[in-house]
Amino acid sequence: MASKAGLTWYRVLDKDELPEGRVKTVAAGHKSLAMTHFEGKLSALENGCPHQGGPLGEGSIENGWLRCPWHGWDFHPCTGNSPGGHDDGVEAFPVEVRDDGIYVGLAQEDAHQRTVTDVMVETMLNWGVNVVFGMVGHSNLGLADALRRQEEKGNLTYIGIRHEGAAAFAASAYAKLTGRPAACLGIAGPGSTNLLTGLWDAKVDRAPILALTGQVDAQVVGPGAFQEVDLAAAFSAVAEFSQTVLHTSKHAELVNLAVKNALLKRDVAHLIFPDEVQAAPAPEYAKAGGPGGRLTPLEITPPPQALAEAVDLLKKSKRPVMVVGHGARFNMPAILKLAEAFRIPVITTFKGKGLIPDRHPLACGVLGRSGTPIASWFMNEADAMLVLGASFSNHTGISPKLPIVQVDFDAMTLGKFHSVTVPVWGEIGVVVELLRERLQGKMKNIDQSAEVAERWAIWRSEKERRLLDDRGRGVSSVAVFDAMNRHVPENAVIAVDVGNNTYSFGRYFECSAQSVLMSGYLGSIGFGYPAAMGAWAAAPDRPIFAVTGDGGFGQYAMELTTAVKYKMPIKHVLLNNSELGKISKEQKAGQWDVWQTALHNPDFSKFAQNCGALGIRVTKKSELDSAMQEMVAHDGPVMLEIVTDAELI
Numbered sequence: 001m002a003s004k005a006g007l008t009w010y011r012v013l014d015k016d017e018l019p020e021g022r023v024k025t026v027a028a029g030h031k032s033l034a035m036t037h038f039e040g041k042l043s044a045l046e047n048g049c050p051h052q053g054g055p056l057g058e059g060s061i062e063n064g065w066l067r068c069p070w071h072g073w074d075f076h077p078c079t080g081n082s083p084g085g086h087d088d089g090v091e092a093f094p095v096e097v098r099d100d101g102i103y104v105g106l107a108q109e110d111a112h113q114r115t116v117t118d119v120m121v122e123t124m125l126n127w128g129v130n131v132v133f134g135m136v137g138h139s140n141l142g143l144a145d146a147l148r149r150q151e152e153k154g155n156l157t158y159i160g161i162r163h164e165g166a167a168a169f170a171a172s173a174y175a176k177l178t179g180r181p182a183a184c185l186g187i188a189g190p191g192s193t194n195l196l197t198g199l200w201d202a203k204v205d206r207a208p209i210l211a212l213t214g215q216v217d218a219q220v221v222g223p224g225a226f227q228e229v230d231l232a233a234a235f236s237a238v239a240e241f242s243q244t245v246l247h248t249s250k251h252a253e254l255v256n257l258a259v260k261n262a263l264l265k266r267d268v269a270h271l272i273f274p275d276e277v278q279a280a281p282a283p284e285y286a287k288a289g290g291p292g293g294r295l296t297p298l299e300i301t302p303p304p305q306a307l308a309e310a311v312d313l314l315k316k317s318k319r320p321v322m323v324v325g326h327g328a329r330f331n332m333p334a335i336l337k338l339a340e341a342f343r344i345p346v347i348t349t350f351k352g353k354g355l356i357p358d359r360h361p362l363a364c365g366v367l368g369r370s371g372t373p374i375a376s377w378f379m380n381e382a383d384a385m386l387v388l389g390a391s392f393s394n395h396t397g398i399s400p401k402l403p404i405v406q407v408d409f410d411a412m413t414l415g416k417f418h419s420v421t422v423p424v425w426g427e428i429g430v431v432v433e434l435l436r437e438r439l440q441g442k443m444k445n446i447d448q449s450a451e452v453a454e455r456w457a458i459w460r461s462e463k464e465r466r467l468l469d470d471r472g473r474g475v476s477s478v479a480v481f482d483a484m485n486r487h488v489p490e491n492a493v494i495a496v497d498v499g500n501n502t503y504s505f506g507r508y509f510e511c512s513a514q515s516v517l518m519s520g521y522l523g524s525i526g527f528g529y530p531a532a533m534g535a536w537a538a539a540p541d542r543p544i545f546a547v548t549g550d551g552g553f554g555q556y557a558m559e560l561t562t563a564v565k566y567k568m569p570i571k572h573v574l575l576n577n578s579e580l581g582k583i584s585k586e587q588k589a590g591q592w593d594v595w596q597t598a599l600h601n602p603d604f605s606k607f608a609q610n611c612g613a614l615g616i617r618v619t620k621k622s623e624l625d626s627a628m629q630e631m632v633a634h635d636g637p638v639m640l641e642i643v644t645d646a647e648l649i
Helices: 116-126 141-152 164-178 196-204 251-265 304-315 332-342 373-381 428-439 449-467 477-487 500-508 528-538 550-555 559-565 581-589 604-611 621-633
Strands: 002-004 007-013 023-028 031-038 041-046 060-062 065-067 095-098 101-107 131-134 157-160 183-186 209-215 239-244 268-274 320-324 346-348 363-366 384-388 404-408 422-425 493-496 515-517 544-549 570-576 614-618 638-643
Touching: 007 023, 007 031, 023 101, 031 065, 031 101, 041 095, 116 141, 116 251, 131 164, 131 528, 141 157, 141 183, 141 209, 157 528, 157 559, 164 183, 164 196, 164 209, 164 515, 164 528, 196 209, 196 268, 209 251, 239 251, 251 268, 304 384, 304 404, 304 422, 304 428, 320 332, 320 373, 332 346, 332 428, 346 373, 363 373, 363 449, 373 449, 384 428, 404 428, 449 477, 477 500, 477 570, 477 621, 493 500, 493 528, 500 544, 500 581, 515 528, 528 544, 528 550, 528 559, 528 570, 544 550, 550 570, 559 604, 570 604, 570 621, 604 614, 604 638, 614 621, 621 638
Parallel strands: 131 157, 131 183, 183 209, 209 268, 239 268, 320 346, 320 384, 346 363, 384 404, 404 422, 493 515, 493 544, 544 570, 570 638, 614 638
Antiparallel strands: 002 007, 007 101, 023 031, 031 041, 060 065, 095 101
16 A cells, blocks of 8 residues: 555555456455456456445456446446446546555545444443453444454454354353353344343343344334344344434434443343434534442442341351352352351252352352252251352252242242241342351250261262263363363353253262353353353453263354454363253153254364364263373363263253
8 A cells, every 4th residue: 555646545456366358356445346457458347336335346247347236337447337328337447557466545544433322332432341252243334443443552352253052152141251241243134033031041140231233224113124134023022221323313322321221230231323313423512421420339238127037047057058059159258257167068950050069168069950969968967058149949959848038139929939937138248248147156056067078978979979970971071170170270260051961960069169051041042152251251261161961062062263353262161962861851850852963063163173173072981081181281162072871960
């Protein structure tokens, strides 16, 4: 590129690149041009047909005319004029043939004028939303360009995915790990609807998330334009906040409200961007927004009566237990302080797995279908329960028959499925500190820590016996997670999928300080690998693991190429039993015939290698330790495919 005679000259072709009678699309700076070679002359024309924007560079020269590929209108290949003297021709630009190639001269590009989406992205960044997962397409290009500018300044991380569903899952996992929203981006129509499953995952697990969706031009919304979907209606059930961005909107204020709703309500916020609005110039006075003066401290003190009733119930208890759920994940120091002060055993829900180390003297593991007999034993022996940030789902199976103190930040969650003895509304960290202070010297419960150790010894002996099971049809799940206990670093983040592999993870893997991410209430298959991508974006300095079955990974298998592209060192443990094993198990339990659960799989380790990752395959228990050592040591994306026995779960 060089400047000459007031023009900026761009090298667009090699000297002999375009044959006689041919046309080709080239780029000169930000401008797209149709280069033609006609009757020995090289010419450069505006690439967009004036009628519908058809790309003339994809057309052809027929009978001396350049024909638009979209609707057949003709233009002179050198001048751009229309036949018959019509005034709908296209502009031609000067061309020079030089020794090193073909150059086109263009007027100097105007400086970028700040747009409404610039203002909105700046506002988003001020709120701390600086990670976006998405797919760029024709109806979000103006917004994408605003994101690009901030990425080039180093203010934003953009991760281009292969399927919008993975973008929403990744953003959901990011929020579950950090408590802060990430954004996911899609185009109008199918790109936006592909986001919905991941957004529902975030909503039901109370994770803040921001969805940014393109839309067709506002003037054609309604009659049914190409890729038009009524996005306000489509997102109405999942989004706590959903608004369309108009030319006349208060653009920064829309982002302020969107992110505030996501944060305070721990829910989905959604902004719809009609195509033509995205590049509209921002008013000169437009300023970006931010959280200043918009957020109140969230340390909610519980009502005095509820606190007093909770203290009264707990101080009478001889064998209390604590049940800790996903909603308490950011309050664990205060919770452990309370448990240790009064030697109260701590059970977790499956979504809360890892919130207390399994080797802690008061830890009783996971309660419910994905759990251990330790947790259920202590619940059955308890005479009172303190439930913190848990939702009483059927999967967890918290007994409603015991005296219960339930604490949650959301008043609607208290007693949601059945009445509890004492519902306490407040921030969990505040409430447990107050309970510890007011119970000091008043608790008369017994120290159950010796019983905790005894029950763990019984369960670990049982796991040792199960390790001996081998039918010669693949590795058992207990062997997989026994090996992971030895090789997964303590500070790892582990994203798990859905299926028997996940149930076995809950039973057999013993957490130390790892963080666990899952699709909890939605239970969506396919969550695991995209969630690991979200975890990497949130915590790139921590080891990131994904645990999936073959069925779950198959949903978003091509996201492995995303991990390779962005050099995400995800350690993927893939349990391959060539079956949707959980569904087979449910069919058998319901006395149905096992039907349509068999899977035809590739050699996933070779698939990983084809994608540019390290692929390792294990078919015997004896190979596990060396394979996991290789996986953990590898600096980059790696898949450890383990052929497992569908019956040994």
